[in-house]
Amino acid sequence: MSSSSTYTQLLNHVKQSSALGQIAGVLSWDQEVIMPPNGAPMRAEQMGALEVVSHAHRTDPRISEWLEKIDVDELDEVGKANVRLVRKSYERSTKIPTKLSEELARITSQAQGIWAKARSANSFADFAPVLSKIIDLKREEAKCLAGEVGNLYDALLNDFEPGMTVDVLQPLLEGMRPRLSALRQKIAEKSGGRATLTGPFETDAQMKLARSFADIVGYNWQSGRLDLSVHPFSSGTGNDSRITTRVDADNPLDCLYSTLHELGHALYEQGMPEQYVLEPVASYASMGVHESQSRLWENQIGRSKAFCNWLLPHMNEAFGKDTVGSVDELYKIINHVETGFIRTESDEVHYNLHVLLRFELERELISGTLEVTDLEAEWNRRFERDFGIAVPDAAHGVLQDVHWSVGLFGYFPTYSLGNIYAAQLNEVLRKAEPELNEQIAQGKTDNALNWLRENVHQKGSLFEPDILIENTVGAKVTAEPLLNYLEKKYTDLFDL
Amino acid sequence: MSSSSTYTQLLNHVKQSSALGQIAGVLSWDQEVIMPPNGAPMRAEQMGALEVVSHAHRTDPRISEWLEKIDVDELDEVGKANVRLVRKSYERSTKIPTKLSEELARITSQAQGIWAKARSANSFADFAPVLSKIIDLKREEAKCLAGEVGNLYDALLNDFEPGMTVDVLQPLLEGMRPRLSALRQKIAEKSGGRATLTGPFETDAQMKLARSFADIVGYNWQSGRLDLSVHPFSSGTGNDSRITTRVDADNPLDCLYSTLHELGHALYEQGMPEQYVLEPVASYASMGVHESQSRLWENQIGRSKAFCNWLLPHMNEAFGKDTVGSVDELYKIINHVETGFIRTESDEVHYNLHVLLRFELERELISGTLEVTDLEAEWNRRFERDFGIAVPDAAHGVLQDVHWSVGLFGYFPTYSLGNIYAAQLNEVLRKAEPELNEQIAQGKTDNALNWLRENVHQKGSLFEPDILIENTVGAKVTAEPLLNYLEKKYTDLFDL
Numbered sequence: 008m009s010s011s012s013t014y015t016q017l018l019n020h021v022k023q024s025s026a027l028g029q030i031a032g033v034l035s036w037d038q039e040v041i042m043p044p045n046g047a048p049m050r051a052e053q054m055g056a057l058e059v060v061s062h063a064h065r066t067d068p069r070i071s072e073w074l075e076k077i078d079v080d081e082l083d084e085v086g087k088a089n090v091r092l093v094r095k096s097y098e099r100s101t102k103i104p105t106k107l108s109e110e111l112a113r114i115t116s117q118a119q120g121i122w123a124k125a126r127s128a129n130s131f132a133d134f135a136p137v138l139s140k141i142i143d144l145k146r147e148e149a150k151c152l153a154g155e156v157g158n159l160y161d162a163l164l165n166d167f168e169p170g171m172t173v174d175v176l177q178p179l180l181e182g183m184r185p186r187l188s189a190l191r192q193k194i195a196e197k198s199g200g201r202a203t204l205t206g207p208f209e210t211d212a213q214m215k216l217a218r219s220f221a222d223i224v225g226y227n228w229q230s231g232r233l234d235l236s237v238h239p240f241s242s243g244t245g246n247d248s249r250i251t252t253r254v255d256a257d258n259p260l261d262c263l264y265s266t267l268h269e270l271g272h273a274l275y276e277q278g279m280p281e282q283y284v285l286e287p288v289a290s291y292a293s294m295g296v297h298e299s300q301s302r303l304w305e306n307q308i309g310r311s312k313a314f315c316n317w318l319l320p321h322m323n324e325a326f327g328k329d330t331v332g333s334v335d336e337l338y339k340i341i342n343h344v345e346t347g348f349i350r351t352e353s354d355e356v357h358y359n360l361h362v363l364l365r366f367e368l369e370r371e372l373i374s375g376t377l378e379v380t381d382l383e384a385e386w387n388r389r390f391e392r393d394f395g396i397a398v399p400d401a402a403h404g405v406l407q408d409v410h411w412s413v414g415l416f417g418y419f420p421t422y423s424l425g426n427i428y429a430a431q432l433n434e435v436l437r438k439a440e441p442e443l444n445e446q447i448a449q450g451k452t453d454n455a456l457n458w459l460r461e462n463v464h465q466k467g468s469l470f471e472p473d474i475l476i477e478n479t480v481g482a483k484v485t486a487e488p489l490l491n492y493l494e495k496k497y498t499d500l501f502d503l
Numbered sequence: 504m505s506s507s508s509t510y511t512q513l514l515n516h517v518k519q520s521s522a523l524g525q526i527a528g529v530l531s532w533d534q535e536v537i538m539p540p541n542g543a544p545m546r547a548e549q550m551g552a553l554e555v556v557s558h559a560h561r562t563d564p565r566i567s568e569w570l571e572k573i574d575v576d577e578l579d580e581v582g583k584a585n586v587r588l589v590r591k592s593y594e595r596s597t598k599i600p601t602k603l604s605e606e607l608a609r610i611t612s613q614a615q616g617i618w619a620k621a622r623s624a625n626s627f628a629d630f631a632p633v634l635s636k637i638i639d640l641k642r643e644e645a646k647c648l649a650g651e652v653g654n655l656y657d658a659l660l661n662d663f664e665p666g667m668t669v670d671v672l673q674p675l676l677e678g679m680r681p682r683l684s685a686l687r688q689k690i691a692e693k694s695g696g697r698a699t700l701t702g703p704f705e706t707d708a709q710m711k712l713a714r715s716f717a718d719i720v721g722y723n724w725q726s727g728r729l730d731l732s733v734h735p736f737s738s739g740t741g742n743d744s745r746i747t748t749r750v751d752a753d754n755p756l757d758c759l760y761s762t763l764h765e766l767g768h769a770l771y772e773q774g775m776p777e778q779y780v781l782e783p784v785a786s787y788a789s790m791g792v793h794e795s796q797s798r799l800w801e802n803q804i805g806r807s808k809a810f811c812n813w814l815l816p817h818m819n820e821a822f823g824k825d826t827v828g829s830v831d832e833l834y835k836i837i838n839h840v841e842t843g844f845i846r847t848e849s850d851e852v853h854y855n856l857h858v859l860l861r862f863e864l865e866r867e868l869i870s871g872t873l874e875v876t877d878l879e880a881e882w883n884r885r886f887e888r889d890f891g892i893a894v895p896d897a898a899h900g901v902l903q904d905v906h907w908s909v910g911l912f913g914y915f916p917t918y919s920l921g922n923i924y925a926a927q928l929n930e931v932l933r934k935a936e937p938e939l940n941e942q943i944a945q946g947k948t949d950n951a952l953n954w955l956r957e958n959v960h961q962k963g964s965l966f967e968p969d970i971l972i973e974n975t976v977g978a979k980v981t982a983e984p985l986l987n988y989l990e991k992k993y994t995d996l997f998d999l
Contacts, residue, residue, distance in 0.1 A: 026552035029545065030526060037529060041537065045726040046743030049525065052781060056522035060556040230541040247542030285548060 010078040014086060017073040020064075021093050022285040027061040029244065036242040040234045040251060051116075058112070066100045085288050088469045092287035095169070102151045111144050115414040122412035131383040131401040138411060139379045142372050145416050149373065160373050163417030167294040168424060170471040173370065179486060180366060180423050183359055186490045188393075190497060191356050194344045197501040201343050204322075204330045208259040216259070216325040217252055217266040223317070223450040224270050224304060227277055239265040241272035241301075245284055248276040259322070260341060264305055271304035272297060274456065278464025293472035294418065296463065298425020299432060306355055306426075307433040307492070308455065312338045313444035321450075342500055346394050348403035356493060359426060360393050365408070365419040373416055428472075430489035431480045432463065506574040510582060513569040516560075517589050518781040523557040525740065532738040536730045536747060547612075554608070562596045581784050584965045588783035591665070598647045607640050611910040618908035627879040627897040634907060635875045638868055641912050645869065656869050659913035663790040664920060666967040669866065675982060676862060676919050679855055682986045684889075686993060687852050690840045693997045697839050700818075700826045704755040712755070712821040713748055713762040719813070719946040720766050720800060722746075723773055735761040737768035737797075741780055744772040755818070756837060760801055767800030768793060770952065774960025788959075789968035790914065794921020795928060796959065802851055802922075803929040803988070804943060804951065808834045812944035838996055842890050844899035852989060855922060856889050861904070861915040869912055924968075926985035927976045928959065 031054065038050050070093065079090055118137045125134035146159060153162035161172045168176075214233075221233060231243070236251035243249050250269035255261045275297060283289040291297045308314060315337045322330050322337075331337045344354045350361035368386060371377035377385060386405040387398045398404035410418055437443055440454050447455075462479045469475075473484050497503060527550065534546050566589065575586055614633045621630035642655060649658035657668045664672075710729075717729060727739070732747035739745050746765035751757045771793060779785040787793045804810060811833045818826050818833075827833045840850045846857035864882060867873035873881060882901040883894045894900035906914055933939055936950050943951075958975045965971075969980050993999065 022548070023552040023555060026545075026549045027556065030530065030549050030553060033530060033533060033549070034526065037533060041728070043724070043726050043728055043743055043745075045723070046739075049522075049742055049780065052518070053522045053526050053529070056519040057526060059519060060523065060560055064556055227541070228539070230539050232537070232539055243542075246545055247539055249539075284545065 010076060010081050013073050013076045014082060014090075017070065017077065017093065018089065018286060020067065020070065020073075021089075021287060024061065024065050025285040025287070025290075027057065027064060031057055031061070032242055032244075036249060039236045039238075039240070062100070062105070062108070065096070070097050071101075084469065085283060085286075088288045089286055092468060096287070099152065099166075103148055104151070107144065107147060107151070111141075111148065111414055114140055114144060115412065118412040118414075119409065122406065122409060126402050126406040129400045129402050129406075131405055134406060134412070135379050135382070138382075141411065141414055142379065142416075145414055146373060146375070160370050160417060163373065164420070165417075167418050167421050168472060169293055169468075170473060171293075171295075171420075171424070175484075176366075176420055176424075177370075179427070179484065180359070180363055180420060183423075183486045183490060184363060186494065187356065187360055190494055191344070191346070191360070193503045194356060194497055194501055195346065197503060201345065202331075202336060202340050204259065204340065205328060206257065206259075206326075206330075208256060208326055210254045210256070212325045212327075213254050213259045213262045214252075216321065217262055219321060219325075220263060220266050221250075221270055224267070224274060224452050225456045226270055226273060230277055231273055233266070239269050241269045241276070244276040244290065245279050245281065246277070248273040259326070264309060264341070267309045268301045268305040271301035274304070274459070275300040275464055278460045280465050280467050283467065288469055289467045292463075292466065292468045292470065292475050293424075294421035295424030295428055296472050296475060298422055299428035300425075300459065300463065302425050303429040303433055303459075307429060308447060308452065310341050310355070311444065311447060313447040315341070316448035317450045339500065342496070344497065344501075346396055348390075348396075348398060349407055351408075355426075356497065357394070359423045359489075362419050362423040364389055364393060365410075366423075369411070369416050369419065424472075424484075427484065427486050427489050428476055430492045431476060431482070431485070432459070433492065434488045435480045506572060506577050509569050509572045510578060510586070513566065513573065513589065514585065514782060516563065516566065516569075517585075517783060520557065520561050521781040521783070521786075523553065523560060527553055527557070528738050528740075532745060535732045535734075535736065558596070558601070558604070561592070566593050567597075580965065581779060581782075584784045585782055588964060592783070595648065595662075599644055600647070603640065603643060603647070607637075607644065607910055610636055610640060611908065614908040614910075615905065618902065618905065622898050622902040625896045625898050625902075627901055630902060630908070631875050631878070634878075637907065637910055638875065638912075641910055642869060642871075656866050656913060659869065660916070661913075663914050663917050664968060665789055665964075666969060667789075667791075667916075667920075671980075672862075672916055672920075673866075675923070675980065676855070676859055676916060679919075679982045679986060680859060682990065683852065683856055686990060687840070687842070687856070689999045690852060690993055690997055691842065693999060697841065698827075698832060698836050700755065700836065701824060702753065702755075702822075702826075704752060704822055706750045706752070708821045708823075709750050709755045709758045710748075712817060713758055715817060715821075716759060716762050717746075717766055720763070720770060720948050721952045722766055722769060726773055727769055729762070735765050737765045737772070740772040740786065741775050741777065742773075744769040755822070760805060760837070763805045764797045764801040767797035770800070770955070771796040771960055774956045776961050776963050779963065784965055785963045788962070788964045788966065788971050789920075790917035791920030791924055792959065792968050792971065794918055795924035796955065798921050799925040799929055799955075803925060804948065806837050806851070807940065807943060809940035809943040811837070813946045817946075835996065838992070840993065840997075842892055844886075844890075844892075844894060845903055847904075851922075852993060853890070855919045855985075858915050858919040860885055860889060861906075862919075865907070865912050865915065920968075920980075923980065923982050923985050924972055926988045927972060927978070927981070928955070929988065930984045931976045 034050065034054060034057070042050060074090065074094055074097065077090060079087055082090065114137065118141055121137050122134050125131065145163065149159035149162040153159055158173060164171050164173070164176070218233060221228070230246040231248045231250065234249070234251045235253060237253065239250070239252045241248065241250045250266070250273045252262050252266040252269065275291060279289045312334065315334045319331065319334050319337050331340065342354070344356050346357060347353055350358065353361055364386070367389070368377065368382065372379070372382070383401060383405045390398050390404060436455060436458050439458055443455060446452065463475070466475055470478065476484055530546065530550060530553070538546060570586065570590055570593065573586060575583055578586065610633065614637055617633050618630050621627065641659065645655035645658040649655055654669060660667050660669070660672070714729060717724070726742040727744045727746065730745070730747045731749060733749065735746070735748045737744065737746045746762070746769045748758050748762040748765065771787060775785045808830065811830045815827065815830050815833050827836065838850070840852050842853060843849055846854065849857055860882070863885070864873065864878065868875070868878070879897060879901045886894050886900060932951060932954050935954055939951060942948065959971070962971055966974065972980050
């Protein structure tokens with residue numbers, strides 16, 4: 008059999024694997040948005056059965072035979088990328104013993120409930136034992152992936168940010184700390200109290216405005232939908248890329264900017280190269296690149312003064328009143344800076360400092376230099392070091408994020424990578440579209456979307472993320488554009 | 504390994520198969536109710552991939568080994584039923600060559616589109632070629648299932664009504680014809696014009712009333728939901744049993760009685776024995792029994808005068824006006840009898856005559872005594888024989904139902920079986936609950952539901968349908984109760 012027909016066989020097989028993965032996504036979406044509450048136990052059985060057959064499909068030994076037979080040199084760029092991605096995913100699947108995967112799935116499934124209860128009870132001690140188990144299993148998993156000599160944290164990181172290593176990441180992220188800390192200090196000395204919008208803000212009006220956000224950014228309603236859920240999220244890909252949001256009656260900005268964030272994710276997914284649907288190459292390059300898309304729309308576009316020019320009249324119209332006195336006032340409100348305990352609620356200046364704390368702690372947990380028994384005390388000590396305020400309780404500290412309970416170690420830094428990539432992309436986008444602010448003020452973002460489509464979305468995972476960014480912006484990954492953007496924005500805003 | 508641990512292995516395997524089957528149901532529901540329109544091609548890929556792995560799972564050769572090892576005499580009643588059902592489904596799956604299954608799936612998937620277009624164009628000639636192919640494939644399938652000597656139609660019937668044969672079914676259904684024809688003649692001579700309700704009937708009010716139908720019949724909202732779709736349907740089982748309905752602004756009865764019909768299906772699914780969830784025994788006994796539950800709630804309960812006593816004030820309240828003058832008038836409206844062309848719109852008197860026509864024609868198509876080229880002419884000739892009116896066009900005749908395009912041969916008679924079972928069950932239920940009409944008039948149906956739960960729902964598929972009915976009603980399956988019920992109801996109603 009020729010190499011190219013072997014490639015076709017392989018591709019058909021992995022497209023089925025992709026389709027099975029998408030099914031798991033549909034079931035999860037349904038569970039969060041639609042499913043009646045009593046359906047949960049049966050849904051767990053469905054997910055379990057799907058994982059059994061999907062795992063068998065992903066680890067089918069024929070994949071290895073096909074990979075051996077294929078002459079990569081005969082393939083085009085897309086074919087080469089597909090083979091690279093299949094090989095990586097196949098090796099990952101086969102390196103980890105099934106028993107370990109099952110144990111991890113079982114423990115993390117339990118741990119989410121334990122974490123939620125511990126957070127309600129404000130008791131880290133209730134969560135610590137299961138977290139210890141998870142870390143033991145994740146270390147074991149990392150050993151399987153990294154081999155004898157590899158770095159454990161790199162192995163975990165690689166699941167979310169292919170090709171990234173601690174050697175590169177640590178100086179990149181830690182390097183931001185001095186300028187971020189200096190900026191937050193300066194702002195703290197200047198910033199006044201928080202202005203607020205004049206309510207009330209009816210649910211229907213919030214959702215209508217959220218939908219108009221989707222309209223102006225070019226979200227394709229024929230290939231997606233917007234629903235409500237407890238936590239906003241995006242789900243699906245290509246022609247079925249859905250988002251959710253939530254409504255806070257007192258604060259419409261939560262709904263609006265959550266929507267804009269998820270729209271950024273969904274635009275990326277809707278922009279995947281349709282001719283390669285279900286092929287590995289037609290999926291996102293990394294979690295960092297995914298986050299760059301959500302953050303660019305949320306922050307560089309959505310929290311710009313230009314966007315406030317569009318937003319103010321539309322907000323007043325939606326809520327049938329003068330919600331705020333002027334565009335300048337609105338711009339201040341949506342860019343309010345305040346030291347807080349919760350990462351997900353933090354502003355652009357503090358956000359990466361939150362991520363740095365987790366990145367530092369989870370590296371030490373995985374390397375074994377930090378024990379789970381010491382984690383809460385270390386969290387609190389370092390939080391005060393970084394933010395200057397004392398953590399009042401575990402719910403506002405070490406228990407605030409779900410990630411570790413799900414076994415997501417190596418995921419947090421991708422949030423900061425997303426911010427870094429977003430700022431790099433934004434810098435080049437602004438050069439390519441010098442009139443972008445004027446367009447945004449008119450609610451016209453099609454040029455921005457087209458640029459992202461062409462330079463990021465349509466590339467799928469043809470390249471590893473650092474290469475994708477370098478190709479697009481013409482420079483290595485660096486935090487300079489992000490720091491410059493933040494310093495300029497807040498210096499102007501607070502007259503620093 | 505002991506027989507009982509082999510049984511446990513088998514059971515775990517088939518529970519996974521059931522879970523995979525449920526996933527296909529969730530994906531279909533999502534496609535009909537939720538999915539954005541552009542998602543269809545990707546959904547088809549997902550369904551295809553799921554079917555590949557589900558088929559492999561259902562036909563896993565270990566099932567045959569396990570079945571051989573199990574000593575059925577050691578099992579309790581439920582275990583025996585599970586083994587019987589697994590054996591049957593395994594044998595069915597393995598008797599049909601994969602190539603034939605795939606060909607059938609491919610052709611019927613195309614045929615639905617061809618049928619829909621042909622119906623719009625009112626051209627049976629456009630549909631005939633693909634229908635011929637489907638019939639050839641169904642005959643081939645039936646031959647695989649029936650073996651050398653078996654009856655082909657029986658083999659197809661058996662997919663929907665286990666254990667039923669043409670030898671039993673044909674006299675049962677054909678036996679209804681003289682009394683049904685006589686009844687429709689008598690009514691035609693007496694019946695006046697159709698009275699109507701006074702509108703308008705707002706969508707929200709219709710849906711609110713539909714929800715109150717669900718409330719009074721004891722539908723568990725924690726284990727289900729009600730949505731809108733083009734065609735009403737029910738989906739799922741156990742603790743996730745969903746229904747859909749539709750809204751016609753001019754005719755609220757369409758929404759209300761569609762809802763009640765689907766509620767009957769969903770109550771059956773919600774009533775499956777929870778301790779055996781995902782086991783073969785915890786699924787419906789047959790399509791006929793399923794239909795009996797929808798028809799009993801829709802007709803014997805929902806179209807009773809007792810129910811009109813509850814409905815009238817609630818309808819007036821929902822629509823904020825006097826929709827109709829009296830309970831008697833409402834009773835006449837919801838039981839209006841009129842000869843029409845469309846099965847799904849027909850009244851209780853005409854319904855089974857529609858089914859008889861299809862049963863007769865599809866038996867001949869499968870046996871080969873009727874050619875597809877003659878089908879339209881034969882449909883029209885026999886329709887006029889049965890109903891006394893000439894079919895105006897294919898859309899109102901041979902092209903009206905989707906079933907044959909999907910390959911559903913042997914399905915139509917289960918609609919009439921449902922009506923027959925419903926009337927048999929209703930007769931016994933009324934004896935067990937002599938005050939049922941008074942309760943229904945108060946919107947209290949919990950005694951009826953409990954009786955159905957105990958005698959039908961909780962039995963799942965412990966017995967084949969004829970045994971289930973015989974056990975519950977203490978008599979063989981017979982159309983007498985249905986004919987008696989119809990004659991009495993319409994004699995009273997029209998003073999025949």
